[in-house]
Amino acid sequence: MTLFEKIKTLTEIQATSGFEAPVREILKKRMIELGYTPEFDGLGGIFVVKTSKTPDAPRVMLAAHMDEVGFMVSEVKADGTFRVVSLGGWNPLVVSAQRFSLFTQSGKKIPVVTGGLPPHLLRGTGNTPGIPAISDIVFDGGFTDAAEVAEFGIAQGDVIIPETETILTANGKNVISKAWDNRYGCLMILELLEFLADKELPVTLIVGANVQEEVGLRGAKVATTKFDPELFFAIDCSPASDTFGDSNGRLGAGVTMRYFDPGHIMLPGMKQFLLETSAKNKIKTQAYIAKGGTDAGAAHLSNGGVPSTTIGVCARYIHSHQTIFSLDDFAQAQNFVRAIVSSLDAVKVAEIKNY
Numbered sequence: 565m566t567l568f569e570k571i572k573t574l575t576e577i578q579a580t581s582g583f584e585a586p587v588r589e590i591l592k593k594r595m596i597e598l599g600y601t602p603e604f605d606g607l608g609g610i611f612v613v614k615t616s617k618t619p620d621a622p623r624v625m626l627a628a629h630m631d632e633v634g635f636m637v638s639e640v641k642a643d644g645t646f647r648v649v650s651l652g653g654w655n656p657l658v659v660s661a662q663r664f665s666l667f668t669q670s671g672k673k674i675p676v677v678t679g680g681l682p683p684h685l686l687r688g689t690g691n692t693p694g695i696p697a698i699s700d701i702v703f704d705g706g707f708t709d710a711a712e713v714a715e716f717g718i719a720q721g722d723v724i725i726p727e728t729e730t731i732l733t734a735n736g737k738n739v740i741s742k743a744w745d746n747r748y749g750c751l752m753i754l755e756l757l758e759f760l761a762d763k764e765l766p767v768t769l770i771v772g773a774n775v776q777e778e779v780g781l782r783g784a785k786v787a788t789t790k791f792d793p794e795l796f797f798a799i800d801c802s803p804a805s806d807t808f809g810d811s812n813g814r815l816g817a818g819v820t821m822r823y824f825d826p827g828h829i830m831l832p833g834m835k836q837f838l839l840e841t842s843a844k845n846k847i848k849t850q851a852y853i854a855k856g857g858t859d860a861g862a863a864h865l866s867n868g869g870v871p872s873t874t875i876g877v878c879a880r881y882i883h884s885h886q887t888i889f890s891l892d893d894f895a896q897a898q899n900f901v902r903a904i905v906s907s908l909d910a911v912k913v914a915e916i917k918n919y
Contacts (some may be wrong), residue, residue: 567891568732568739574751575741578665578725580634581651581779584608587630587750591773594754598761602772609787611772612757618766622913625770625793626756626875626901627784627859628749629777629800632742633883635724637666638699640714644707646676648724650698652778653856658884659701663727666705668717676705676724726885737891738815744889745882749773749799752894756901766909777859781827784859788866794913795834796863796872797904799897801889802854804878813878816890818848819897820876825854827861833916834873837907845903848896852878871917875901 565573579587588610595602600612611627633652640646646666659678666674679702703724707713730741753771760769770791774783777800788796802820804813813820821838823830830838842849864872877897879889 567894570751571739571741571747572730574747575730575743576728577747578667578727579630579632580723580725581631581776583667583723584630584775587747587773591630591750591754595757598757600757605783605786605790607775607783607786609772609774609783611770611787611791613791614760614765614769614771616765616768618910620910621766621768622795622908622910623768623770623791623793624795624797624905624908624913625788625791625863626753626797626799626905627787628753628773629746629775629783629859630750630773631776631778632725632745632747633778634726635664635703637718637720637722637724640710640718640720642710644705644709644713645679646703646705646724647699648701648703651723653883654698655883656696656698656701659698660696662885664703664724665727666718666722666724668722669719670717672717674705674716674718675727676703678702679704728885733888738888739891740886740888742885742887744879744887745801746777748801748877748889748894752799752898752901755898756905759902760905765905767905767913769905774859781857781859781862784862785866788863788870792867793870795916796860796870798858798860798863798872798874799901800858800874800876801882802852802856802858802876802878803882804880807880812853814850815878815880815888816892817850818893819850819900820852820874820878821849822852822854822858822874822876825857825861827857828864828872830873831871831919833918834871837912837916838873841903841907842900845899847900847903852876871919875904
């Protein structure tokens with residue numbers, strides 16, 4: 565498969581927080597094909613442990629997350645429409661007039677749209693539309709009433725996930741899709757496992773993907789407790805701000821060096837290691853001061869403290885149906901991740917931990 569075909573496969577999968585099974589099955593299948601034995605934590609995170617033959621080798625975890633933002637049905641109205649609660653962060657302005665799929669408990673897939681108020685119904689009212697609350701947005705599957713909804717097996721607790729097609733931009737440099745946050749990381753860890761399949765390293769690597777990142781970094785806490793790493797690298801996507809007049813997060817500018825976010829500060833030893841490794845391997849990077857967090861924020865507070873960071877790319881318009889991201893940024897991040905794991909040994913891990 566080409567890189568674009570791999571991206572298309574993973575980004576078109578529909579899997580939101582707590583319902584990551586479709587992505588997990590793809591990861592599990594590929595891990596087994598590569599000769600690894602997947603392990604699972606109690607919430608559904610999936611990892612492989614590549615054990616070093618070096619005595620007392622440090623343990624290093626690299627983790628993506630499988631979930632994308634979505635919704636859960638909170639109420640079925642008498643008219644057959646739905647109301648929801650969000651699974652992850654949504655800007656209400658990007659939710660209306662979009663296509664989604666509703667998944668019932670039995671696995672049935674139901675087409676749904678979000679209702680946009682047409683201008684005709686505003687004429688003569690003196691009103692202009694305001695920003696709706698997520699709880700007020702109408703999700704509509706075209707059902708006659710609540711009784712017909714029940715006949716189709718739809719109920720409270722069912723999940724609703726964006727439905728889109730992944731395509732290349734006209735210049736061939738970028739991709740438009742949903743869910744690059746964080747199918748980027750899922751693809752990255754699979755590519756890394758293929759790269760490492762026949763390699764021996766002086767560190768033990770725990771490589772895989774967490775659940776429920778979008779609803780509070782829950783899976784990272786569980787996984788770091790289970791696998792007990794000395795270092796943690798989140799592989800995750802962050803918002804680009806370049807089309808909004810901000811230089812913090814530019815498409816095509818390379819790997820994001822996330823020095824700060826509201827839940828995590830990069831420690832000096834980790835910062836020095838990343839700067840040295842990126843310079844030595846000619847990796848294109850950009851400084852990034854984030855307004856949101858990644859699994860590194862939960863991991864670094866686990867097990868007495870785990871030095872952590874995020875190896876990321878940025879994408880425009882994340883947490884929506886249509887995200888734009890750079891193929892070259894992925895290539896830069898891939899080379900960086902390979903260089904990181906190839907550079908680590910007991911001495912280097914100790915240096916990173918020497919805060």
